[in-house]
Amino acid sequence: xxxxxxxxxxxxxxxxxxxxxxxxxxxxxxxxxxxxxxxxxxxxxxxxxxxxxxxxxxxxxxxxxxxxxxxxxxxxxxxxxxxxxxxxxxxxxxxxxxxxxxxxxxxxxxxxxxxxxxxxxxxxxxxxxxxxxxxxxxxxxxxxxxxxxxxxxxxxxxxxxxxxxxxxxxxxxxxxxxxxxxxxxxxxxxxxxxxxxxxxxxxxxxxxxxxxxxxxxxxxxxxxxxxxxxxxxxxxxxxxxxxxxxxxxxxxxxxxxxxxxxxxxxxxxxxxxxxxxxxxxxxxxxxxxxxxxxxxxxxxxxxxxxxxxxxxxxxxxxxxxxxxxxxxxxxxxxxxxxxxxxxxxxxxxxxxxxxxxxxxxxxxxxxxxxxxxxxxxxxxxxxxxxxxxxxxxxxxxxxxxxxxxxxxxxxxxxxxxxxxxxxxxxx
Numbered sequence: 532x533x534x535x536x537x538x539x540x541x542x543x544x545x546x547x548x549x550x551x552x553x554x555x556x557x558x559x560x561x562x563x564x565x566x567x568x569x570x571x572x573x574x575x576x577x578x579x580x581x582x583x584x585x586x587x588x589x590x591x592x593x594x595x596x597x598x599x600x601x602x603x604x605x606x607x608x609x610x611x612x613x614x615x616x617x618x619x620x621x622x623x624x625x626x627x628x629x630x631x632x633x634x635x636x637x638x639x640x641x642x643x644x645x646x647x648x649x650x651x652x653x654x655x656x657x658x659x660x661x662x663x664x665x666x667x668x669x670x671x672x673x674x675x676x677x678x679x680x681x682x683x684x685x686x687x688x689x690x691x692x693x694x695x696x697x698x699x700x701x702x703x704x705x706x707x708x709x710x711x712x713x714x715x716x717x718x719x720x721x722x723x724x725x726x727x728x729x730x731x732x733x734x735x736x737x738x739x740x741x742x743x744x745x746x747x748x749x750x751x752x753x754x755x756x757x758x759x760x761x762x763x764x765x766x767x768x769x770x771x772x773x774x775x776x777x778x779x780x781x782x783x784x785x786x787x788x789x790x791x792x793x794x795x796x797x798x799x800x801x802x803x804x805x806x807x808x809x810x811x812x813x814x815x816x817x818x819x820x821x822x823x824x825x826x827x828x829x830x831x832x833x834x835x836x837x838x839x840x841x842x843x844x845x846x847x848x849x850x851x852x853x854x855x856x857x858x859x860x861x862x863x864x865x866x867x868x869x870x871x872x873x874x875x876x877x878x879x880x881x882x883x884x885x886x887x888x889x890x891x892x893x894x895x896x897x898x899x900x901x902x903x904x905x906x907x908x909x910x911x912x913x914x915x916x917x918x919x920x921x922x923x924x925x926x927x928x929x930x931x932x933x934x935x936x937x938x939x940x941x942x943x944x945x946x947x948x949x950x951x952x953x954x955x956x957x958x
Contacts, residue, residue, distance in 0.1 A: 601909065604647065616929075643656050724739065728806040751787070823852050831848075832871060873932060912941050
């Protein structure tokens, strides 16, 4: 794994996180494959920079510069095919299958959880008549237990169920009611759960379901969050009761970050004002305790070192409270959902990509070298069509477990479709 150097804000800029190092600064202008208007000052610690490989031939971006094959995951017509989110790789850990939500519903909000065999194209329906909150994250379908299980959530009547499917037997288990699912790790057994953000009722804590034991346990109590960050919660949410929202486990399963929510009650979740949501809180599950907080939520994703968090704006935060990096050279795409490759050397993001050479208003998928600031625009496309959900779907790119493929959604036609970019496949 390539270590992440600790960077600091450029002189004259206010730090976003509360704690930051006062170590000496060295400002460097770095703009490989420069795009006009996108120069970010780079501040680094020499000792940490020395840990990074510097060989000219060691270029993790090279496989993505040319010969990249971009195609639809399935050619079956007349339906939406949606992968859930940028923090969830839709490919199974062994690389054999791809998980997606299939729907013929115009809004893409009702359909099936399916998987497709990469080698043969054979599809298996894991769950039918699945209703969703929106097409933005579909059913939050995700791999679990090394690919042996698939988890998702759905409303049944007025109650939400978290469901786990055994991939081989297709046995269905409802592991929790009146909760929704966050995102665990495909290789792990832990599935984070939280109360419905618009009306959590008694379920304001963060819980996890453990596939190894079949048990649900509380890992973060709302009282602990209120005790540590109560002043901010009162100010941000005008004194309304809050709950944990949208937890995402770290790769080593020892940490979790989440957003805070203040629901407006009732049963109508399909509106933008169903709840107020803000903040980024990080908890150390291994040792207990809330360790870091940022007052704004963008689109965070874990670095594979389970310590750093990549955010929209091309910013890398240290969840231990150390200095943060404003990544140099890589264009910032508006609306981006960035995530990091499994080896920690590359990032992938989506967003409005005109600054990277795309047509005005077109979205694109861009890969960047976290070390050098070099980048390549893999694909650009119209993103204004597809599923007409009240909360629209975005590309949400994510690397496969081996880092050789990137999956993303495209809404350039009547249907939103799941695509894959394969490094070097076109050579």
